[in-house]
Amino acid sequence: MDEPRWLNETEMRAWVGFLETSGLIQRHVEQQLREARGLTMVQYEILHWANDSGTQPLCMTELANRMITSRNGLTYQVSQLEKAGLLQRQTDPDDERRIQVVITGEGRRLLEEAAPGHVRTVREGLFDRLSNEQVAQLADIMETARDHLRGTVQLQAPRKRRGERA
Template sequence: MADALEPEQLNTYFALMESVSLLHHAVEQQVREAGDLSYVQFQLLARLADAPERQLTMTELADGVVYSRSGLTHQAGLLEKAGLITRCPSPDDQRATLVAITQAGLARLAEILPGHIQVARSLLFAPLSDQDLHALGDIMARVRDHMRARPPRSAATRKRRA
């Protein structure tokens, strides 16, 4: 069958997907226990903390964490209610909403990060040599860049409900 993956491709695909699932589960559990946040909420705070002026538009956040606009709006509402972010209209674009991390958000992130780093080190990096780490980083950057070359989800037109 021409459409089937080669055995090596299939094995690689399943090893990657299983590894991602195992790592994601462990990270999700750690973030929940250390900071009472969902993984998506943690991602949002981490992206904002790393952003210039510690703020991004909702669209930039949605594209960065690969999350639906409606789901992001809900998660941002929960973070805002908890005092971890603020949202306000953009002075540069009336259609955009700016999201900024608060001092409380930075503090929550600081509570979570040590355990988060430990999970990443123990599950992802521990079995890798320096050479493996470099090779994996190069490979995953190429794959990510290839996937990101497609228009972002926020650029896709919304389907109308029947």
Template sequence: MSPSPPQLSPKELSAYFAFTEVSSLLRHSVEKQLKDAGQLSYVQFQLLARLGDAPGGSQRMTDLADGVVYSRSGLTYQVQLLEQRGLVTRAPSPEDERSTIATITDDGRGVLATVFPGHIATVKDLLFDSLTADDIEGLERVLTQVSAHLRANPPRSAGSRKKS
């Protein structure tokens, strides 16, 4: 007799469905705002935001892919689209010729400055305004714990690469 498959409790199932619904609804609204305000996809926004926060506005492409949990080939395509718009540049890494460095441009920072106010308003309105400070603290704690658990054994695109 084989063991029975794992089951979700009614609370776990309810929490899972609530999480997926919130995630889908929030992402749809955020993507619409980013497209309307800056002609950016969600991934392109994540890339620009990460580069905008990075020291010198630059980061290795593999590190960007790991950070946004995106395939390296998909990331290359998205960065190419941003580069065509003049929002980022790409160049070989001075430390490792096998690596490529992406750098946000002044125009890229300008697009971020354009989309950020509406992005923040959308996230605040749809996610945080219905929560108390304690709720937000609990949400941050729980999602950080789940993220750490998932990244402990991540898919290739979510795992950090060892730097040579």
């Protein structure tokens, strides 16, 4: 068996720093969104992606892939947003098996109201502490890692065929 390539001191600092910073900024943003607009970070992200799709409805599978989550986990959150009148689900006219989400006017209004506080929190928690050069480096690093992982990590479990067992 091959010996693992252990992380060196710098790599360990980077990994632990990434994990801790990621958790802290997510918690910070979540608190701000809950206090200001009664939204979770996941709900804000769903509204963002639904709004970002423009006039083209967004398929639930594509939304799950963008958010790196399961379709099942997403369904509950979309249901909550639909009950609140912020999203609508509809059947894809080209494929009745596919469900699409569309942001409502009320959802767009809430997103527009929430965005300034959200951006301020992200800036204060992360970007205002970095130089422009560090932000550019961070963007390059995250894009490189994301592009690699998007090409190698399976985001959705394959759908089971009718009668197939787990």
